[in-house]
Amino acid sequence: MPRAVTHSTANTDAPHSTANTRAPQSTTRTTKWSSALAGAGLLAATLTTGVSPAHAADSAGTGKYVALGDSYAAGAGVLSQSAGLCMRSDHNYGHLVAAALAPSSYVDKTCAGAKVSALSTPQKDAGVVVNGPQLDAVTADTSLITLTITGNNLGRSDFGFGDVAVVCSAVSLTNPFGTPCRDLYKDTLSTWLDEATAQLAKDLGTMRAKAPKARVLIVGYPSVLPDDPTKCLGQMPVTTGDLTFLRSVLGELNDKVAKTATAAGATYVDTLSPTKGHDGCSADKWVEGLIPTKPAVPLHPNATGERAMADAVLHALGR
Numbered sequence: 001m002p003r004a005v006t007h008s009t010a011n012t013d014a015p016h017s018t019a020n021t022r023a024p025q026s027t028t029r030t031t032k033w034s035s036a037l038a039g040a041g042l043l044a045a046t047l048t049t050g051v052s053p054a055h056a057a058d059s060a061g062t063g064k065y066v067a068l069g070d071s072y073a074a075g076a077g078v079l080s081q082s083a084g085l086c087m088r089s090d091h092n093y094g095h096l097v098a099a100a101l102a103p104s105s106y107v108d109k110t111c112a113g114a115k116v117s118a119l120s121t122p123q124k125d126a127g128v129v130v131n132g133p134q135l136d137a138v139t140a141d142t143s144l145i146t147l148t149i150t151g152n153n154l155g156r157s158d159f160g161f162g163d164v165a166v167v168c169s170a171v172s173l174t175n176p177f178g179t180p181c182r183d184l185y186k187d188t189l190s191t192w193l194d195e196a197t198a199q200l201a202k203d204l205g206t207m208r209a210k211a212p213k214a215r216v217l218i219v220g221y222p223s224v225l226p227d228d229p230t231k232c233l234g235q236m237p238v239t240t241g242d243l244t245f246l247r248s249v250l251g252e253l254n255d256k257v258a259k260t261a262t263a264a265g266a267t268y269v270d271t272l273s274p275t276k277g278h279d280g281c282s283a284d285k286w287v288e289g290l291i292p293t294k295p296a297v298p299l300h301p302n303a304t305g306e307r308a309m310a311d312a313v314l315h316a317l318g319r
Helices: 031-042 093-101 162-174 180-185 188-210 240-263 303-316
Strands: 064-069 105-108 123-125 128-131 142-148 215-219 267-269
Touching (some): 093 105, 093 142, 093 303, 162 180, 180 240, 188 215, 188 240, 215 240, 215 303, 240 267
Parallel strands (some): 064 142, 142 215, 215 267
Antiparallel strands (some): 123 128
16 A cells, blocks of 8 residues: 655645545636636647666656656546645645655645746746746756656647647537548648657757656556547547547647657656546546546646546656
8 A cells, every 4th residue: 555655745835546525615716717627628639668867767656756747647626736836736646646656855846837838937827927947947956857747838828738629629610520620720730740749859958957866757648538539529629530639639749748758758647547437528537528527627637637647657667
């Protein structure tokens, strides 16, 4: 059984198993963020391991552990929440991994809405800084780093991939039986992913320089949409053809992130395979659908999904 973390948990910016059920705590949310969630929900239809360097510490996880990334790493909406608009959960996969490893210290810098640029520059929402550069938390004594990021680079606004969902939902009315979203974007999303992973490669180099002995795990995205788009009929406001398109975009996202991780000497952790059959259109959801039935942001992992991601990380660490 995992041991409870007895050391202090640092939140530096203001602050297969079952889901944890802790009493909810109130979370401050701005009207803007609520609107963003509505947009993301509307369009949520949008939406292994490599070998770590030989010099990486064999005791990865027993020293300082730093968790980085976006809302999938933060556990957005999963109780209990902290860090304001960053929406960090104390049951996100980083906290669950820390509970199992009992590192000497644990720092959670994850933040909802983070794009790759948030690793090296302050993250802003409507011009207001909501999180400092995430790589600032990485220091020479860091022995383990986990990171989930790049999905929000599919959008141009602060809402990230929510942009794509909104667009795909809107254009579905113009051609209900076709692929209006795919026809509109063409190769644009692939181009944006290429740009994002190129920047990610640079940031992974910076990370390695800051913490040369750290084990670095790049954690992929879980199964948001099913392989069979007909399972989403009546649940997602996007055409069947465009659901297939969006599912392929998610696959391309994971593939390109995995390739970037491997090239940088990091370990890629596949969370798509272990969550198949538990997508946002399934009967047994580990990733919530457009209208969540358990605490989570639409189209994001619930507590069980975060546990599945944690289990994948621990498996990659040989635990």
